[in-house]
Amino acid sequence: MFPNILSNFVVNIAILMIIGYLMPRASFFRKTIFEHQKRTHEKILLGLIFGAIGILATYTGIRINGAIVNTRVIGVIAGGFLGGPIVGIIAGLFAGLHRYAIDINGFTGLACAVSTIVEGLIGGFMYKRVRSSKRKYRIIFATTFIAEIIQMIIILLIARPFVDAVELVRIIALPMIILNSIGIVVFLESMYSVQRSLDQHSAVHMKLAFDLAQMCLPYLRKGIHHEESMAESANIIYKNIDATAVLITNNEKVLANAGENIENLPQFPVIFHYEFQRCMLKKKTVMLYEDDLQKYQMNHAFKRILIAPLMRSDQVIGTLAICDKKFKEKLEADREFINGLTSLFSSQLELSEIDNQKKLLEKAELRALQYQINPHFLFNALNTISAYCRENPDRARSLLLALSSYFRNTLSTHKEMVDIHEEIEHVLSYLEIEKARFEDRLQVNIDVSPDLHFMVPNFIVQPLIENAIKHGMKSPLLVVDVKIEEKKEGLSIMISDNGGGIQKHIVEKLYTGNHDKDKIGLANTHHRLKSIYPNNAGLLIESKPALGTRISMLIPRAGA
Template identity: 40%
Template sequence: MILNIILGLANKFGNLFVFAFILSRLRSFRNLIAKRPVKLIDKLILSSVFGIFGIIGTYFSIEFEGALVNTRIIGVATGGLLGGPLVGLLAGLIAGIHRGMIFAGSFTTTACAVSTVFEGIMAGFMGKFIQNKKKKWMYAALTGAIAESMRKISVLIFSRPFEDAVSLVKAIWIPMVVINSLGLALLFVIIDNIFTEEEKMGAQQAELTLRIADKTLPFIKKGLSSKDIQKVAQIVYDMTEYNAVSFTNTEKIVAHAGAGTDRHEVGKPIVTDITNHVLATGEPIILGHCSEKLCMYRNHNCPLESVVMFPLKENDKVIGTFKLYKGVPNAITAIDVELANGLAKLFSTQLTLGKLEYHSKLLAAAELKALQAQINPHFLFNSLTVIGSLCRTNPDKARSLITHLSNVFRKNLNMNKEVIDLEVELNHVKSYVEIEKARFEEKLEVIYDIEENLNCILPPLTLQPIVENAIKHGLLPKKNGGRVSITGKKQKNEVIIHIEDDGVGIEKERLLQIMSDKQIHEDSLGINNVNQRLKGMFGEKYGLQIESKVGKGTVVVLKIPVIEHAEECD
């Protein structure tokens, strides 16, 4: 008899799988599992769901000697274990009130109705106890055993005649403890497996997205108009199992990898309504089968049946689309959508950063041109004045200065490279210094102490603005002028250059203003420009280091990493 009752209840276990599936789809339930805050309204929803499941357990009963042998406790206890005392109480009330209102199994109606409420409360406190414990299925089984024992005690208290209650309890206690404990344990195992698998899939997807990002980063930042965008499509295609990957701008296909038709060739204009819809609205589209009227493959032999398409944006402006194709109809899953969404957002971010980097380079180039323009007119007029005065008194000196002047301006006019050799920059500085020495004669002394065979690559117009600043603002305000020392040596993998003067020095507040990125005074344009270009090219630690003492002078230190080829600067 006991075995028959157990087998009869076991046949009702199919609803456990249905219940587990329904629970896994509820946002409030997922928040419970993830231990995120759950609102009161969510708890009320969960209470109703668990209570209804308890009612279903009542209907899936087996009548035995005037009682209902059932799995009602599984729904109520699950609510308490996961949602706490409040959810357990409400679920118990819903299932308990229903049990008290039905006629079937009237011998145990009151006992079962009352015990269901207390079983829910007990499960709620058990849930708080096991909240951070592992192997919850074991505690679920224990909760089932306790709950069924509470119900049998309730039957002995409320059901009469007492002899019949004792006989009933002896007959069904063991099978109901076994089946409900087993059911609760099995339900928690199912729920745990569902979320464990989802977490694994989510982790794998995140890992895949990061690996794709790592490989595509050098190419995507160059923009959709770059030829390298084809490499991005190929990388995504090679690292995933999609039949094709495409990129478009607002007018045409710019990259395609994998299977395709004549319509998918790179360079072909956009003709599909769905792509134009994504471009116009910025909303993604998931298509289960080809529905384009102009597609010759629409009704047969289409190699790309399903597609998920997301917009690509720069500063919230749609500039193109990203598409993942599958060759089977209705094959796009939620995981495909999440992957496409993640990659589209990542690509959009990199496209925006690439555009900002491009504009930053344009700005730096414009600042460099402004610096050149600032140097050229004043320097030219002053130099020509000196040369003119020397033409009669010292023609050889005037001829030499003209050569130096032409060198200075030739280099300024040809400063369209991002980097130059240190030797070239030093020659530029020497030509500039020779002209300044001709102007100020005994007031200016420049000493060079450069290590032999010292070479590195640095941005153009790096040293000259610093030397000019030392002469113009450091030495010339002094009545007797002064000295500028330029030293250079190699330390490990860096070239260290010191430009030191014994001029008037710079006050602390003024020095902070000069090095500030926010307020750039006209007199500090050159120094700030050099500082920003060094940091932008080599990194923050390679910015200028300036030390100054009022009345004693200033030292500017440059650290340049040893890079022998300009390509390495990328």
């Protein structure tokens, strides 16, 4: 008797191993069985599927003394272990009611139905414990072992005549308890091993996608419209994957083609018009295999073409296509790879656009500073020069040259970074005019080593000195001290004056970006520093009413 039971269990467990091998390969099972969160309809469907596995085991069992010796518990309790209480209950009810329905008059029909439902409940009850434990297989084995003992007890309690129930339990108890406990471990391990293999395969693809995105990063920063950069990116992908050709397109044409020149094929314009445009229109990856390529007469050239959209702000800006001459299986990991790669590329291209907009904004802020010529300054400068024309023509000529130099530096320069001495020359042109106007009432001291060379943002010092003079000339004598020195952290620039100071609420508004419109010079300098140099504190303003103001900044070293 025992050899027959053993051989039947071996066959049944082999069938369950095949099922366990196939199930994780379906996307539905990967998204539900191996994820904690499941929707109600997914739980119901899983319960019916695992119940169906239990029903299959009922039909493949063998009859002994009017009962069916089977592996039904494996499908039912596995549903509870993998899907939770609801899945376990549904699987138990489905398989249990079926067991009762096919053998209503059998003396173990009701007992087996009840025990099947109970085993589904037990599996569901242990769901979280199995999920969180590092020794899940021990728990699975022990739980199934106990569940099968409970089944034997239920048979003894419900099945009648009692003598027959005792004899049946004597025959089937040991093989069913031990073999089903081993069988559930084998069944679940076959599922987990396939899932681990798929995860590993997917992880390799995703690592490759990340590595490619990292290698292409310097080129992607220049944007999709920079064709040379796109050509370099396509070439990097082509060299690092097993492909015949790699294409990067915008919405209208091919920007880059690495590997075999697919553009030269006479059928390419047709496939570009239909399939590439379909990818862009639906915003989804298109996978073309031999049957699909045959209608474009390209099956002789390629066995597979994968086309995925490149996105920016939810808008398609192009595609990435990978073409293969070799036959390859329709692996979901390949779809995940190209989706992951294009997602990373899309993110980098979007960041490049943001970076480009940021640079344009910085330039606009610089131009705003450069074009912010105070009309009163111009009017006062011309009046001062006019007065000197009568009294001191040589001085007037010198002031005109200074004013010309000031306007030339203010309006004409397109440099973003200049040497500190070039910045100081611009400041001196401005100060020559202001000193001629205020004469002995204005004293400016600039302390900077002639041997110091350090690149600073253009137009970074002059607005601060202009601000000090504009708001500090109410004093009988305004003294402005400019100290520039190189430190370990970078270039320190400090501008202090003995003017009337800046009110606290004005400083707070400047830091929060809610400054008044007439404070654009000070505010723009602060925000330019923070924009150009990440993590820079910007301007540090220390001011006391009627005592003066000290403004300092730190320009970090290049690459710091």
